Amino acid sequence: MFFIQIILMSLRGLRANLLRSLLAVLGVIIGVGAVISAMSILEGTERDLRERFESLGSETLMVTPAVARQAGRAGGLIQTLTVEDAEALLDPKRCPHVKAAAPEVSGMVLAKNLSRNTEVTVLGTNEAYAEMFNYRVAEGQGRFLTRDDVASEQKVAVLGHEVAQKLFGNVPPVGRDVRLKGIPFRVIGVMEQKGYIGFRSVDMQVCIPITTAMNRLFGIKRITGINVRADGAANVGLATAEIKRELRRRHDIRLREGAQDDFNVMSQEEMQRQFSDVTKIMGFVLYSIAGISLVVGGIGIMNIMLVSVTERTREIGVRMAVGAQRWDILKQFLIEAGVISLVGGGLGVVIGFGMTDLLTTTTENLVRTHTSGAVIAYALGMAILTGVVSGLYPAFKASRLDPVEALRYE
DSSP states (O other), rough: HHHHHHHHHHEEEEEHHHHHHHHHHHHHHHHHHHHHHHHHHHHHHHHHHHHHHHOOTTTTTEEEEEEEEEETTOOOOOOOOOOHHHHHHTTTOTTTTEEEEEEEEEEEEEEEEEEEEEEEEEEEOOTHHHTTOOOEEEEEOOOOOOHHHHHTOOEEEEOOOHHHHHTTTTTTOSSEEEEETTTTEEEEEOOOOOOOHHHHGGGGEEEEEHHEEEEIIIOOOOOOOEEEEEEEEHHHHHHHHHHHHHHHHHHHTOOOOTTSSSHHHHHHHHHHHHHHHHHHHEEEEEEEHHHHHHHHHHHHHHHHHHHHHTHHHHHHHHHHHHOOHHHHHHHHHHHHHHHHHHHHHHHHHHHHHHHHHHHHHTTTSSSSSOOOOOOOOOOOOOHHHHHHHHHHHHHHHHOOOOHHHHHHHH
């Protein structure tokens, strides 16, 4: 009951100087809103990355060209990977723990059907790609690429779900032509809606035979990577060693004894580790910005409370004269600071929610956010802690006033 009286007295004190109290609350609102936004962005990013890595599968390995370095600085990629390298990895004698390999080349291309057109990612690959990533042709919508399509450089295409919608609408695409860089390709299938495989939006992707992509569409001799599937999650390490050994053997003309690989082999775990370092750096930056905002809000509360102590010096003297203890005065001003921070924290949570929703909408889901209950509890806790810490000095100063001098104060 006594605490309730102190809280009510604190609220009356805040209401007496409403504008000043609102200005103090504003600093906390901005600070808590920044904390909510920062933590939501970080949590949403980590969640999105985790889902994308899981879509690759724990048995998947990515073979990519190494980065050339000149005078210690990163240059271009060392383009040495070939389709033949991918085929060599399927040799059961040399790579017994490699189950499947899908070479790839990719590029942005304008796809057209009559008057409709859209920018798409063209992926040149082989028949193993779909099964490797559990990516299926939609029911009754044709088929995926075959070994014969790749061997004979067929001009056939398999459309992603969204590509089919944009180019053909409700018209069945299978059997019709779509133009890629002005070259007609016959549509042989439409894939199910999938979203992302790793960091690639496959719904806006068109798959064509890798031989066709290299020789007829892009005019290149080297591939940009090889997707490899090990024969079990437990054998990823063995498969990695086999891939490195085989590719070094095949590239021996360019690799001297003891020289570094001209390719990289990365597992899902290694990719997660690398991106984890990136999210830690991003988290440090975001939390620093949010922390500065809260410190500014705390300074505002301290300033307001110091002014309040000065203005209410006579009131403090009267309270002490009628029996109030120094601890009672200290509690009153600490509670006032806590109320300011709690009100500001509550409004800051609402503002933070609005900011994260606005960010997700304006970036068209490019920036994913996720606000959990733990984020809200943490932000409110930080707001209250900021208020209490900021109010400590003003409250202590008020409790140490001499009652006689305080009664004389005008």
